Amino acid sequence: MNINEKIIIKYFDIIVRELDDVSFFSINNILIDNKHLNINTQKEKEYLFELSDKIKTFGISRGYFLKNGDNGWMKLSEKGIDLKDSKKGVSKFTNSSKQKFEFTYDGIISYIKSNKIAAIILVVIVAFFGFSKIINEITQTKENFEKFNNTSEEPKSEDTISSELTENQVKKSNSNPILIDSLELPYLKNYPILDKGIYLNYHFNDLVLGGVNIDSLKINGRTYDGEPLEFRNYNKTIETSITQQPYIEIKYKGNFYSIEILGKHYSFDCIIKKNIIPTLNLK
16 A cells, blocks of 8 residues: 555644653554554554654654654654644644744745735835935934024124133233233323323223223223222213222223222222233123
8 A cells, every 4th residue: 555645644643643742652552552553464564664664754854753762762852742732733733834924034034035915015114114214314404404594693792792702812812911000090180001092090089091092992890899880981981980999801902901990089009901811791
């Protein structure tokens, strides 16, 4: 009797289904004890032995059986145990294993190759996310560009410009403050300072700054006690109270100067320095 694959699979399924011990069983014993085959004649015995060998070869070659010793005893592999637990025949079990999707690189590639619809869907998804990423990057770039324009076009206040100029000037200055004049201010008399384009005048209770270049000054000051110094503009002069012993900082022709007044009526000393580091916001 010819033993084809259909017959082998039939009895293979019987062996897997009816074996009691997955770690120790005999193909011959199961077929004989459970009366699946007769061994009354020599031909029946030969058929049993040939079928048993082919079942063994089938099980081992497909990874379901493992040898357990040298006397024909067998045991199930992990794959064989999975087959028995599934309660399916080997054909159904094999088909279900092929259809099972594995989240591995090889599994994904294999699944895509075998499923054209899945491949098309995957391409559409990848294209969609790629396009979305490009749109997001373009939008972000546009927003950043608009923010940059808004920031760069915002007009700077005079205080900001003055502060920036002060910082730049300080960075350029490599020398310590230079004392350029120290004197007792004459009373009710103009005293030219710097390049004589500016003068100081101790005028009653006021200190007066004037001169041909008075309009070019950037100026601010404080009292001896650290309070803000009040300035009054009058007839092209700048006036402030001399009794508060003012400390004044000016920017004149790109340089920074300090004018410090110390004393009391009727004797006030004046100290003038150049290349100072400004401490006040000049206006």
